[in-house]
Amino acid sequence: MKAIACLLCLIMTPVSAFAACRADQVELRTPTQTLRFHVEVADTVQSRAQGLMGRETMAQSAGMLFVYERPQPASFWMKNTLIPLDMVFTDETGTVRHVHSMAQPHDETPIPGGDEVLTVLEINGGLATKLGIEEGAMLRHPAIPQDTAAWPCE
Numbered sequence: 001m002k003a004i005a006c007l008l009c010l011i012m013t014p015v016s017a018f019a020a021c022r023a024d025q026v027e028l029r030t031p032t033q034t035l036r037f038h039v040e041v042a043d044t045v046q047s048r049a050q051g052l053m054g055r056e057t058m059a060q061s062a063g064m065l066f067v068y069e070r071p072q073p074a075s076f077w078m079k080n081t082l083i084p085l086d087m088v089f090t091d092e093t094g095t096v097r098h099v100h101s102m103a104q105p106h107d108e109t110p111i112p113g114g115d116e117v118l119t120v121l122e123i124n125g126g127l128a129t130k131l132g133i134e135e136g137a138m139l140r141h142p143a144i145p146q147d148t149a150a151w152p153c154e
Contacts, residue, residue, distance in 0.1 A: 021141060025038055026039050026065055030131070030137045035133070040063075040065070041143070051076075052064050056082050056083070058083060063121050068118055070092075074117035076120065077107065077109065077110055078104060078106060081106065084124070085102075085125050086122070086123050086126065087099070088120065088123070088133060088139070090118060090120070090121070091116050091117065092145060093149055094138055094139040097113070099135065101126065101128050103125065121139065138151040140152070
């Protein structure tokens, strides 16, 4: 329980304490809270293909944000991925459309995220459920087109 409390302290910050959007951070707004993750951005074909493969650990407040050039069908797998992950799929407004929890390491089964995916946030497995990240939550990041963003950058 103490570990969960420390985790929440690391990634939960009141909205008023947030600065303007930053490329190395993602903010997620759920009905009950706002969360922040420090992210690496994978926005090229090569960086998306590499993803988090080969990583043995990831900080609880960290993640990887996959960004596509335009909304498109997206499917992931866990080949050569060593840690369980949650995948949060968003559309071009930054609205969460699908959450896949606890993707298992080395599993080559495709994990579809939908047909109009613009970004995918990968975080440590089990966090989405623990933190209440569900469909309808809003993701804020400079990669979301600000003219369509459900929660635009300030």
